[in-house]
Amino acid sequence: MPKDFLKDARDEYDVVVIGSGLAGLTAANILGRAGYRVMLAEQHYKLGGMATWFKRPGGHIFDVSLHGFPYGMIKSCRRYWTKEIADSIVQLKAIRFDNPMFSLTTSYDREDFTNLLTTKFGIAPQTVNDFFDAARNMNFYDDQSMTTGQLFERFFPGRQDVVRLLMEPIVYANGSTLEDPAITYGIVFSNFMSKGVFTFEGGTDRLVELMHQDLLKSGVDVRIKCNVEKINVEQGSVRSVQINGRTIKTRAVVSNSNLKATILKLVGPEHFDRKFLDDTQAVRLNNSSTQVYIGMKPDELIDESMGDLFFTSTAKEFRTDLLLSRDVTSRTYSFYYPRTRPQGRPRCLIVSSTNAHYSDWATLDEAAYEASKQELIESTLDHLDQYVPNIRQRLDHVEASTPKTFQHYTAHVEGASFGTKFEGLAVSRALPEQVRGLYHAGSVGIIMSGWLGAINYGVIVASSVDAQLMKAPDTSATVEL
Structure with a gap:
């Protein structure tokens, strides 16, 4: 029965x-x-x-979604959940960027971003301060006519490199675009800028x-x-x-x-x-994503200088359509070190995430769908090899998910993330x-x-x-x- x-x-x-x-x-x-x-x-x-999460043979436990959120998560979890949950929220150590415009590492908070924008990008300190204040003061009831692109043009006209630095992580965090209302960017960005990016020690499980x-x-x-x-x-x-x-x-x-x-x-x-x-x-509906889950062999450790979140792109400029294209140019890597799950087996894991359109995957027949997933895996490993050398020889498990995967497991229309x-x-x-x-x-x-x-x-x-x-x-x- x-x-x-x-x-x-x-x-x-x-x-x-x-x-x-x-x-x-x-x-x-x-x-x-x-x-x-x-x-x-x-x-x-x-x-x-x-x-959520899933397990695979060999002691691999993969978190499905982003392992980074603002400091405010501690207060919300302490008040509406438990002290144990709140006390397990820890700060990520390093957020990295590598693209044709710049390569850098940041703690992703206002102090460090101010330093980067003024010294590395040459923006006047008053302009940087005014931008942060404008974003921080945004709320739900503001005028929605200003787009995120217009916000950037107001403070950083013609500076596509600055836009890329400020925008790419937020696109990954919530799918917003330059064409969306500025408040959808400003509120989320300000949350992260308070004290940086945090994660849950012990994993989603x-x-x-x-x-x-x-x-x-x-x-x-x-x-x-x-x-x-x-x-x-x-x-x-x-x-x-x-x-x-x-x-x-x-x-x-x-x-x-x-x-x-x-x-x-x-x-x-x-x-x-x-x-x-x-x-x-x-x-x-918002967009969905594809992910490639990579489990390293038990004795294969990744140097933590790789950072916790790594935003990479081969595109010469920042464009929303490129972030969603099947011809992948931008990948965000989440690196999981043994400290992520101190209660479990010591494992290093990598999850590559790319924003994606459901329509690019939904119309494929079974053979084409499986071939496209394998192509996604191989192209991701090719790209990752320049940062984690000999990745294919060092991995123990690899698989991919698509918008159809998210639709299947969450029943969400078009797998919208x-x-x-x-x-x-x-x-x-x-x-x-x-x-x-x-x-x-x-x-x-x-x-x-x-x-x-x-x-x-x-x-x-x-x-x-x-x-x-x-x-x-x-x-x-x-x-x-």
């Missing part, structure tokens, strides 16, 4: 959270701590969404396990391999969800699923007004005005991308759900706040 992953589940919950990305996990934990009956339903067999433990402590009913097929709406309000063919009543739903899939598939267009549907259809473009944020926030009890928390609007953005959006949405449930208390259960 197939396993019943809903065995012993309640027939009714105060909140059902769909998907266990960092936003969904955080919203569930906050609401569980508040005393609400919360179910977290994840369609995959692992929690974490994009923030340890992080998610600690989060799982805290969810259970908070009373959240955590369910894996539970696919939410439908959100049922009656008279303009959420009434229930259909999970693995079973109907479970709920007073509120927090969808950590793709924004457009939530509205158009899980709920259905018939429950929204025409203007809202038009706005939803106009929301652009960073949700939607900026216009998705307004649609996401307006959901409960269309359907009472319906909320969305996820990687939307670029600002809410990345680990810190996802967690903080989960916090924001949990507060909104709590406010709604407080207005209409459930007499069938005692809720302690």
Whole structure:
């Protein structure tokens, strides 16, 4: 008999959270701590969404997503998760760049960037200070007409080398482009500039396990391999969800699923007004990515002078279209040293990541798809060999993932790594005005991308759900706040 992953589940919950990305996990934990009956339903067999991991023979554990986030992650994890999680967040030692315009290493904070821009790039100190202040003072409610490209032209006209230094890591971190609103760049950049780039010591597997433990402590009913097929709406309000063919009543739903899939598939267009549907259809998905995972042999160590994050490019100039092209010119390498997972076997791992279009991979037949993956692996190893000599003889395992891989494991439309473009944020926030009890928390609007953005959006949405449930208390259960 197939396993019943809903065995012993309640027939009714105060909140059902769909998907266990960092936003969904955080919203569930906050609401569980508040005393609400919360179910977290994840369609995959692992929690974490994009923030997950996988194991391979030989003791290799690969983190799937970026292992770098701003200092603010410490405060958010301490407040909304646990001290143990917050205390495990450590700073990355070195961020490297190598491209035809410049080669350098930085701690990626305001002090070091100011020094680089004034000494290496010859920018006036006042101009650098004014730029940082302008970025730091940006907020959600600013005028959105200025693009990131226009912001750079205002402070650094004609300086493509400066634009490259300032822009490439943020493109990797959240998929933003020069054509996106400047605030989508400024807010994220300022977060990193506070104190640099940080990571979680112990790896994503340890992080998610600690989060799982805290969810259970908070009373959240955590369910894996539970696919939410439908959100049922009656008279303009959420009434229930259909999970693995079973109907479970709920007073509120927090969808950590793709924004457009939530509205158009899980709920259905018939429950929204025409203007809202038009706005939803106009929301652009962000791009996806390809990754090559490389596990070194047990006795093969990589000198830590390689840095933690390494932004490389062979392109003579910085262009967004080149970052997304199948003809790969830009690769970002994440280097994992034994200190990354001090509790595990001493291993060195390398993950190469490139931004990519889903459409470049989705139309390939099986043979062409596998050939393209192998070509991606070989070209990556060819490129890496100049930095890690004899890489092919030193590796123990190598494989690649594509936008189709991310779509398969996360059920995210087109495998979009960073949700939607900026216009998705307004649609996401307006959901409960269309359907009472319906909320969305996820990687939307670029600002809410990345680990810190996802967690903080989960916090924001949990507060909104709590406010709604407080207005209409459930007499069938005692809720302690």
